Amino acid sequence: MLAVVPLFYQDVLPILERKCQTCHREGEAAPMALETYEQARPYARGIRDAVMRHTMPPWFAEAERGVFGNDPRLTEEEIATLRRWAEAGAPAGKPVAPAVKWTEGWRIGAPEAVVRMPKAFAVPARGEVDYQHVIVPSEFKEDRWVTAIEVRPSSRAHVHHAVVFVRPPKSVWLRGQPTGELFSAKGQALAGLSTLDEVIAVYLPGAEPHVLPEGHGKLIPAGSDLIFQIHYTANGKAGEDRTQVGMVFAKERPRMRHYSMSIAQGEFEIPANAAEHEVEATFVVNTHTEIYALAPHMHLRGKSMRVLAVAPDESERVLLDVPRYDFYWQLVYRPRRPVRIERGTEIVVEAVFDNSPANARNPDPRATVRWGEQSREEMAVCFVDFLLPVPISPVELFRAPRLGGVK
Ligand code: HEC
Missing domain, CATH: 2.60.120.310 (Copper type II, ascorbate-dependent monooxygenase, N-terminal domain)
Incomplete structure (x- = not known):
């Protein structure tokens, strides 16, 4: 195959529009806009390095592509395009108008x-x-x-x-x-x-x-x-x-109601220097429902989080696996299709903390750490968006004794 050099307007811009500009544009979270050739050119090598290291776009769930509908990860082909473009000296190509118009x-x-x-x-x-x-x-x-x-x-x-x-x-x-x-x-x-x-x-x-x-x-x-x-x-x-x-x-009245709640554990003490301290939060679901989205939340000592669904027959499913949690990226993970949850299922949130000096972000490894709002304190939370058919009340989700099973 002929190795055609990728061009900014023809090959690179469409990727930036799809995968980067939600943050990399004026007034958004990223430090620089990547909307025009003039803006992107000086960052060509940085872009190459970031996508090859998989640090951009930010994403922390261990999952096949397609499991989450909002998975922004680049394909191997897109990564190769950005790499080859940078290595060929970031050529512009023939200017075209942007395909995506962001609303102010x-x-x-x-x-x-x-x-x-x-x-x-x-x-x-x-x-x-x-x-x-x-x-x-x-x-x-x-x-x-x-x-x-x-x-x-x-x-x-x-x-x-x-x-x-x-x-x-x-x-x-x-x-x-x-x-x-x-x-x-x-x-x-x-x-x-x-x-x-x-x-x-x-x-x-x-x-x-x-x-x-x-x-x-x-x-x-x-x-x-x-x-x-x-x-x-x-x-x-x-x-x-x-x-x-x-x-x-x-x-008109919707068919499905979104109900957001947090599955959290507030009673914990992370000992000084503990490199791997697990805190567990559980919630037994009292009605048939679906999970629409999950968002892990810990602070600077947050190391990893897994969320499992343990069905009444004890079968286990991993809903979310974040092996390297990063406090600076509070992401929401939305399954491509809402995940069905049977009545009596226990949702188990396993939050792991690193309070050792090896955690470069640790504000103080000598501290015993408890629940609190500030980043030097901790939280062990997963926000979960449930779906319920209207008019079922969210109260139906609660009050469930564990039907039979573990614990
Ligand atoms: C969810 C928001 C978001 C998305 C999507 C995103 N970025 Fe970023 N990007 C940021 C923020 C915020 C920073 C600065 C903080 C940092 O470096 O961690 C950054 C930093 C960078 C940097 C400089 C630092 C580094 O890691 O080298 C590059 C280059 C970069 N982004 C490229 C990209 C590219 C290319 C894409 C799309 C393929 C992309 N980003 C998608 C938010 C985002």
Whole structure:
């Protein structure tokens, strides 16, 4: 075969558009845009190295390609194209207009409702910042089914991540706190949190907004409040942020409800210097359901995570295997097809921590580490999005005694 040299516009740009520009464009998470020849050219060798080392695009699940619908990994052919292009001196080729037009602003289209933090938070230049919360009434007079939702910080440079919860009128969670004011619940953020309260949207750098499939929705009951929980990080420059959330609603009642919950273990102590300390969280599912997405969450000592489904007949299935967890990449893993879960299945989350000095990111190997919000503390959590046929209530997922089996 003739070894034709790959050209930027003809061969390289389509790969960057498909696999890189979600993050590598103006205003997004990556440090440089890769939208034009002029932008990409100086990085040709860096691009080659990153794709050959498989560090870009970021992806940490051990799984065949095709298991996860949002698996961004390049094919061998795409890697070879980028490598050969860089090694041939990064030729431009004949300019063509970009095939992908990224929208400025909202990526879910024009939102039908926007809820904003009532005031901006002043992010200091330095120091640890407690998680900030703010309660904002939705002012929805009737139940609303959300089909697309997007969280937009105004200062992406300061928002490490943000979570938006729905607090229905019956919930007692954070009732002692004022509405419309920023507060840092000082370790009490989860007090009173119940199955009524739900994560409705998350902002993570580089992540896609939540756009649900046809016929799917997330419920915001009438009269609910939205509670923003934002992790700001000081980056040397002081700034301000006023995060907002935009929503698009279903025209009719959806068939399937998305319900997000965390499977977590808060009772643990990671001993000083422990190189491989396992913490297990389990949850027995009380109804037939499906899993739509999984997102592991640990901090700087997080080493690996596996999530298993143990069916009532004891058969085991690996839902997610992340052998090298990386705190700086909070990724969501979405199976190509929702995974069926039989009633009585136990979901087992195995979180492994490295508190030894060999972990280059370890803030202090001499510390005994417990649950906490700051990155020097730890969390052992997997966020799981379940699917339930409407009108089955998410309460049906809970209260399950283990039917028969282990433990
Ligand atoms: C999910 C977001 C995201 C995607 C998708 C992504 N990048 Fe990146 N990339 C980043 C961020 C953030 C950084 C800077 C932090 C870092 O280096 O880890 C980065 C850094 C880089 C760097 C410089 C550092 C290094 O690792 O050499 C290169 C080169 C790069 N990306 C190329 C690519 C290419 C090529 C693709 C597509 C094949 C891609 N990236 C896809 C977010 C992304």
